[in-house]
Amino acid sequence: MAKNIVTTRLFRNLVKGSEHCISRHSYRSCSSSACNQTCRSWAVHKYGGSMQMAVDGRIPVITDPNDVLIKVSAASVNPIDIKMTGGYGRKLIHTMRQMDGMACSVKELPLTPGRDCSGTVVATGSNVTNYRPGDEVWSAVAAHRPGTHADYVLTAASAVSRKPSSLSHVDAASFPYVACTVWSALCTMGGLHPRNTPMKRVLILAGSGGIGNFAIQLMKAWGANVTVLCSTSAIDTVASMGPDCIVNYESDHVETELKKYEGFDVILHNVGSGKYAQAINVLKSWNNSQYISIDTPMLSSTDSLGLIAGSATACSILGVKTLQGLMEGKYYKWAFFQPHGKALSTVADLIDKHQISPNVERVYAFDELPLAYERVTGGHLLGKIVIDVAGTS
Numbered sequence: 001m002a003k004n005i006v007t008t009r010l011f012r013n014l015v016k017g018s019e020h021c022i023s024r025h026s027y028r029s030c031s032s033s034a035c036n037q038t039c040r041s042w043a044v045h046k047y048g049g050s051m052q053m054a055v056d057g058r059i060p061v062i063t064d065p066n067d068v069l070i071k072v073s074a075a076s077v078n079p080i081d082i083k084m085t086g087g088y089g090r091k092l093i094h095t096m097r098q099m100d101g102m103a104c105s106v107k108e109l110p111l112t113p114g115r116d117c118s119g120t121v122v123a124t125g126s127n128v129t130n131y132r133p134g135d136e137v138w139s140a141v142a143a144h145r146p147g148t149h150a151d152y153v154l155t156a157a158s159a160v161s162r163k164p165s166s167l168s169h170v171d172a173a174s175f176p177y178v179a180c181t182v183w184s185a186l187c188t189m190g191g192l193h194p195r196n197t198p199m200k201r202v203l204i205l206a207g208s209g210g211i212g213n214f215a216i217q218l219m220k221a222w223g224a225n226v227t228v229l230c231s232t233s234a235i236d237t238v239a240s241m242g243p244d245c246i247v248n249y250e251s252d253h254v255e256t257e258l259k260k261y262e263g264f265d266v267i268l269h270n271v272g273s274g275k276y277a278q279a280i281n282v283l284k285s286w287n288n289s290q291y292i293s294i295d296t297p298m299l300s301s302t303d304s305l306g307l308i309a310g311s312a313t314a315c316s317i318l319g320v321k322t323l324q325g326l327m328e329g330k331y332y333k334w335a336f337f338q339p340h341g342k343a344l345s346t347v348a349d350l351i352d353k354h355q356i357s358p359n360v361e362r363v364y365a366f367d368e369l370p371l372a373y374e375r376v377t378g379g380h381l382l383g384k385i386v387i388d389v390a391g392t393s
């Protein structure tokens, strides 16, 4: 009987062509009133095309017992959302979708972007025991399952945690994607944690963006000595995050300036376009020091050369840099965003203890999403851009 229901629902999803259909064969049906409502979502129907809002989109149905369905209250806009609407990362992300066994694996479009949110659980899969409908949560969703720029999103329960109680949904939504990326870089790859971070000298190459703002605050909360780069116009905002030293990257002698502070234990390379290629020179030698870059050619390389040639090319670049680093007694690493509910729990505690604060430049209404994308595309942000999906702020 249950199998028949699963099959019927699955068939219905496939026939409807919903971008949310998933081929996992176990579920608890959505029992909340949410299932009878419609769902608004923004999507691109072709890469490079304009975003269009669907007001009659179907609410995703839980088919994986490990998933939760979240009613999104607010979501942030990250540069990756805009890049993905142009097809960035499509080959690797499509493969991840296929590996995850998603029935719609052949269907990349329409694509609803959005990688993080703050909202309320409306339904849970049968294996989910730690969340119930009504729980206020936040989440950063997996690369191959984006979609928080909509009223509802499905995600793995392991990517979710309770939102900080001291923050509104709008402020909370400014954190999950950047927090999980920084966690992946500095904690998972860099091995930093509250006990080994005090007095570590950390250099953050871009202090003023979403990643930089969060990285400064996490490192300061854990007792590191933090140096950052930023432009003249961002100095006041960046200073409010509490770094020990700010270097103005618009000065004529940035490399010389950085040399003055050399001897870093950790460098976070979070700026694009091949900038600061020589920054590894200011890392300590033979002292377990780490250069961690989140600006990697992996996605662009697989997009242009295909999965095998592209990943082989990217890995050969990583291999050369790793060997060059090792010859000087330095670890060179790449890091990628990973969903991480447990990390978000730790971050929520730090926020509720007022050790980390939100920095939101502007909040846009849901129907203003294209303006929010334009703002992020324009760059030079002085805080995160957030979409008030539920219109509560």
Ligand SMILES: NC(=O)c1ccc[n+]([C@@H]2O[C@H](COP(=O)([O-])OP(=O)(O)OC[C@H]3O[C@@H](n4cnc5c(N)ncnc54)[C@H](OP(=O)(O)O)[C@@H]3O)[C@@H](O)[C@H]2O)c1
Binding pocket: 078, 079, 080, 178, 181, 205, 206, 207, 208, 209, 210, 211, 212, 229, 230, 231, 234, 249, 270, 271, 272, 275, 293, 294, 295, 296, 335, 336, 337, 379, 380, 381
């Ligand atoms: N590997 C991954 O999984 C992953 C995940 C997330 C992000 N990322 C990468 O991480 C980077 C930062 O992401 P984000 O979300 O923080 O982007 P963002 O909010 O747009 O911030 C980028 C920051 O870089 C600053 N910047 C530009 N040129 C600079 C320079 N020469 N020196 C120092 N800072 C400079 C910009 O400041 P201005 O105002 O001065 O221009 C801006 O504040 C991006 O390259 C993104 O692709 C990677």
